[in-house]
Every structure is written in C-alpha cells, then in structure tokens.
Amino acid sequence: MKKNVLITGTSTGVGFESAILFAKNNYKVYATMRNLKKGVELEKRIAEENLDIEILPLDVTKITSIESALKTIIDKDGRIDILYNNAGAGFAKTTEQSTEDEIRWVTDVNYLGVVFCTQAVLPYMRKQKSGQIITITSVGGLVGQPFNELYCGAKFAVEGFMEGLATYVSDAFNIKISCVEPGGISTEFMTSAIGKTAVEGQFATGEYLPIFERYMAGNQKRANESKDQVYQTGLEVANVVLEVAQNENPPLRIRTSKWAEEFCNLKTQADPDGSKIVQQLKDSFL
Template sequence: MKKNVLITGTSSGVGFECAVLFGRNHYKVYASMRNPDKGDKLRKIIEEENLNMEIIPLDVTDLSTIQSAVDSIIAKDGRIDVLVNNAGAGFGKTVEQSTEKEIRWITDTNYLGVVFCTRAVLPFMRKQKQGHIINISSVGGLVGQPFNELYCGAKFAVEGFAEALATYVTDAFNIKITNVEPGGISTEFMSSAVAKTTVEGQLSKGEYLPIFERYMAGNMKRANESEQQVYQTGQEVAQVVFSVAKNENPPLRVRTSKWAEDFCQLKTQADPDGTKLVRQIKESFL
C-alpha cells in the first residue's frame, strides 16, 4: 500500500525539498503552505515529473486551516501515514526588544503549530494503529544561543512535547515520533532570520551592540568555513527526513550533520538518539 505524507511549509527550503523527495519516491504527498499562490515552483516539478502530489492550504497558526487540510486528506485517502511538521520561522532578537506580537508569533509558528498539527492527525493515526510524526526541530532545541532565546525557547518546547508524547503513543498505538535537528541551513529560512535580526531587530544601537557585533562576526566566520560544512542545503536535510521516514525503528532525535552533532555533544553524549531516556521514563511511569 502506498503511504501518504502531509508536509507543512513547502513553498521553499526544507519543506519544498521534502515534498519533491517524497514525491519522487512514490509517496502521495500533500504539500501544504500558508499561501498556495507561492507554489508555482513546486507545481512546475509536479507537472514535469508527473508526481502524485497535491498542494493544499494550511497555515500552522490558524486552527481552522489545519483541520480542513487533515479532513480533506482523510476524505480522499482515509488515512495519514506521515506528518512532517516543517513550517517554522527564524528569529534573532532580544526578548527585551521584542514586541508581544512578535513573541506570540514566533511561539505560535515554531511550537504551537507543531502541537496543533499533531493533535489533528493523532485520532486517525490511533485508529489505523500506525503513523510517524517528524518534527523539523533544530540544534537550537537543545542548545540556547545568543539573540535566539525566543526561537530556542520554542524549539526546546518542541523537543519536550515530542519526548513526552513518545513515551506512550509509540508502544500503545505504533505512532513513531522523531525530531530532526539541523544546524544552519542555507535556505530562505536563514535569509529571513538574518533579516529579522538586522533590519527589524534594532540591535544597531544600545548596550546590546557590542555583543551583537561579536555574534554576527562569528556567524560570518562560520558561514565562510565551508570545509566544516556548517551550513547544509535544504536537500541534505530532506534526505535525513526521508531516511527517518523509511526507518522501521526511528530515533527520537537525530542531528543532520557532523557540525550539528559536535555542537550538541554536551547535551546528547549520554543518549545521542533519545531512546535511552524514553525507555527509562516508560519504565519509571508506565
């Protein structure tokens, strides 16, 4: 039986690459995006390669669109096999200088969107006794970084949400949970994050300026160290996502590069893929 996959945030970056990769490997792909008018690049590939893919509207900050998307898939296929919670937004700005609207937006987009999309598919995955929820998290979900406290806070929340969920839905309902944790990605996501930092961040003045300048200089240095492969392409991260989706016994968490692995080592060395901790929690509570 062919599996289907719902992917959020597919207009560009990792989501776009995931949609193409799953489609080329004979999945039925529901490529969702907040604004389907931005799907022309994906439509062109669908037509040229005759991929079994449908572009559908879904805004992870709008519960009605989430439910409509899930309901439409169930009406057509009767099931959802894989959910890739990819939609997210970069943000680099101090909490002191962020507005209430920005704080709620970064939390809604990067964390609550994952929660509500997951909540929408769980009843159907439970019924079919099978499913896989893959969250595009980040090394920022394991390691806090300067000027990224709001983004990291949201990704830390994703990590905790997934870890807790995995302690009981996997054994009871055969629903697997995986967090994919990239480092830097050279996509529009990164460009957007930099724009939010430098243009809207208003960090070019005030007491944060010396710290911010050191931070940005370090970013530029890492970006130029190509031999260390700090920044991956969206395609490279998508390959990890697809590999996880094919895995019958996937890890709870996986980094996508050597740099990401090294960066998180102090947090992950005792339990790199998260499975030991999940097993310990199950033994303690269940």
Template sequence: MKKNVLIIGTSTGVGLEAAIIFAEKGYKVYASMRNLSKAAMLKEKIAEKQLDIELLELDVTKRDTITAAVETIIQKDGRIDMLINNAGAGFAKTIEEASEEEIKWVTDVNYHGVVYCTKAVIPYMRKQRSGHIITVSSVGGLVGQPFNELYCGAKFAVEGFMEALATYVGASFNIKFSVVEPGGISTEFMKSAVGKTVVDGQLATGEYLPLMQKYLGGSQKRANEGDSQVFQTGLEVAQVILDVAESENPPIRIRTSQWAEEFTRLKTEADPDGTKLVEEVTKHFL
C-alpha cells in the same frame, strides 16, 4: 495502497525538497503552505516529473486551516500515515526588546503550530494503530544560543512535547515520533533569520549593541561563505527526513550533520538517538 504524507511548509527550502523526494520515493504527498501563490516552483517540479503531489493551504497559526487540510486528506484517503512538521521561522532579538506581538509570533510559528498539527492527526493515527510524526527542530532545540532565546525556547518546547508523546502514545498505539535537528541550512530560512534582523533595523540597542553586531557579523559571514561545515542544503536535510521515514526503527531524535553532532555533543552523547531516555521514562511511569 501507497502511504501518504502531509508535509507542512513546502514553498521553499527543506519542505520543498522533501515534497519532491518523498513523491519520487512513491509516497502520496500532500504539500501544504501558508500562501499557495508561492507554489510556482513546486508546481513546476510536479509537472516536470509527473509527481503525485497535491497542494493544500495550511497556515500553522490558523487552526481552521490545519483542521481543513487534515479533513481533506481523510476524506480522500481515509487515513493519514505520516506528518512532517516543517514550518518554522528564525528570530534574533533580545527578550528585553522583543514586543509582545513578536514573542507570540515566534512561539506560534515554531511551537504552537507543531502542537496543533500534531493534535489534528493523532486521533486518526491512533484509530488506525499506525503513523509517524517527524518534526523538524534544530540544534537550537538542544543548545541555547545568543539572541535566540525566544527561538530556542520554542524549539526546546517542541523537543519536550515530542519526547513526552513518545513515552506513552508511541508504544501504546504504534505511532512513531522523530525529531530532526539540523544546524545551519542555506535556504530562505537562513536568509530570513539573519537578514531580517538587519533589514528591519532590529539591531539591539544600548549595552547589547556590540554583542549583536558581533553575533550578526559572524552569522552573515558564515552564510555568505556558505560554510560547508555549518550549513547544509535543503535537499541534504530533506534526505535525512526521508531516511528517518523509511527506517524500520526510527530514532526519537537525530542530527543532520557532523557539525550538528559536535555542537550538541554535551547534551546528546549519553543517548544520541533519544531512545534510552524514552524507554527509561516509560518504565518509570507506565
């Protein structure tokens, strides 16, 4: 019986590419997205390559859709082998000017969604004594960056959440946890993260304005030029995710490019893949 995998956020970018290459590798893929009307590109690939991919509606901000998607998989297969938490959204705005609604949205999409998707699959993985949860985080989950305090805060939370689970759920129930940390990705995610701020007029005001203009100018320039040192394609990041999934001893955390390694070096050089710290914490408490 082939392994199955639930991939969150597959309409574009990393999630779309991951759904395709996992299916090509022989996995039964459950490709979820918030709005199934955006599945045209994936449907085209499924038909073209005869891929074993089933589409599911799942909005990480709506708990009932998470439960329904996981229950669908269990009813069909009786198990769930892998979860790839890939939903996320960039956001650049000062905490002073972000509304309460925006703060909630950034946190829900980037952190709470990961928590609830993970919560939904763990009981089944624990019962079957196997599973692998791979979460796409960011270098922003390790290094705080200008105007990204809300996004980075959510990604830092994701990193701590997964690291904590790995210390006791991992070894006790044979469930693996991995966090994938890309730098820039030249997909719709990046266009949204940089472009939305400008299009919606979300420039900072007052004393923050010159700083925001400098920040956006540099980000837009790098995005437009497709800086190969900073920006990877969705497929390149998806390939790292597949490599992690296929690894016999997967890392707790992994960067996806040399640029990302250098950018986070001061945080990661003592324990690049996160396994030493998890082992130490586990010994200390358990």
C-alpha cells in the same frame, strides 16, 4: 499501497525539497503552505516530473486551516500515514527589545503550530494503530544560543513535547515520533530570520549592540572558514528526513550533519538518539 505524507511549509527550502523527494520515492504527498501564491515553483516541478503531489492551503497557526487540510486528506485516502512538521521561522533579537507580537509569533509558528498539527492527526493515527510524526526542530532545540533565545525556547518546547508524547503513543498505538535537528541551512529560512527580526536595520540597540556585533562577526567568521561543514542544503536535510520515514525503528532524535552532531555533543553524548531517556521515562511512570 502508497503511504501518504502531509508536509507543512513546502513553498521553499527543506519543505519544498522534501515534497519532491518523497514523491520520487513512492509517497503520495500533500504539500501544504500558508500562501498558495508561493506554490508556483512546486507546481512547475509537479507538472514537469509528473509527481504525485497535491498542494493544499494550511496555516499552522490556525486550527481551522489545519483541520480543513486534514479533512481533505481523510476524505480522499481514509487515513494519514505521516505528519511531517516542517513549517517554522527563524528569529534573532534580544528578549528585552522584542515586542509582544513578535514573541507570540515566534512561539505560534515554531511551537504551537507543531502541537496543533500533531493534535489534529492523533485521533486518526490512534484509530488506525499506525502512524509517524516527524518534526524538524533544530540544534537550537538542544543548545540555547545568543540572540536566539526566543527561537530556541520554542524549539526546546517542541523537543520536550515530542519526548513526552513518545513515551506512551509509540507502544500503545504504534505511532512513531522523531525530531530531526539540523544546524545551519542554506535556504530562505536564513533570510526570513533576518527579514522578520530586523527593525530599522538592527536586531539590537543600546548596550546590546556591541555584543550583537561580536555575535554577527563570529557567525561570519565561522561561515567563511567552514561553510561546507556548517551549512547544509535543503535537499541534504530532506534526505535525512526520508531515511527516518523509511526506518522501521526510527530514532527519537537525529542530527543531520557532523557539525550539528559535534555542536550538540555535550547535551547528547549520554543518549544520542533519545532512546535511553524514553525508556527511563516509561520505566518510571508507566
């Protein structure tokens, strides 16, 4: 019997590539997106390649939308095997100059959306005594970066949430938890980070502007010097996620490239895959 997988944020980038890749590897894919009008390209690929993919509306910031999509899956299949939390959005702007709406938005999309989707699937996975929750986080969930502190804060929160969850649902209910941590990705995610945060053409003003200009110049220099090492395609990241899904004993944490591994080394060298800290927490509290 095919395992089914619910993937959030599949209109472009990693989510789009993942939906196709999982379908080609014998999964029943429920590809979800906030705006179904953005599903044209995916619909085209489904028809061309006869893929077992069903597109559903799902806005990760709205609990009713999450519950509706999940009800469709349960009504059809009677179970949910994999939740793949992919939906997210970049944000680069100073904390001081960010609006209340922007701060709530970056938190809702990148953190609370993951929490609410996870909360929705847990009762079903608990009852069936099996399941897997895979979440795209970021190297920014391990290492804070200039002008990305609000985004990194949300991703740090996801990492802590999943680490805590893994300490008790894995053994008790056979629910496997994994965080997949990419570095730079050459997808619309990068474009959205700029488009969403640019205000009158700027991310920073006043005394912050010269610091931001140095930051942007450094980014451009690194990109020019080592683009192949820093930036991955959506498909390259999707392949890592597929490997995690197919792993009988998946890691809590996994970076998706050599660059990402090196970037996070100071934070991860003592416990690269997160298994040691999870065991320590179990020994301490359970």
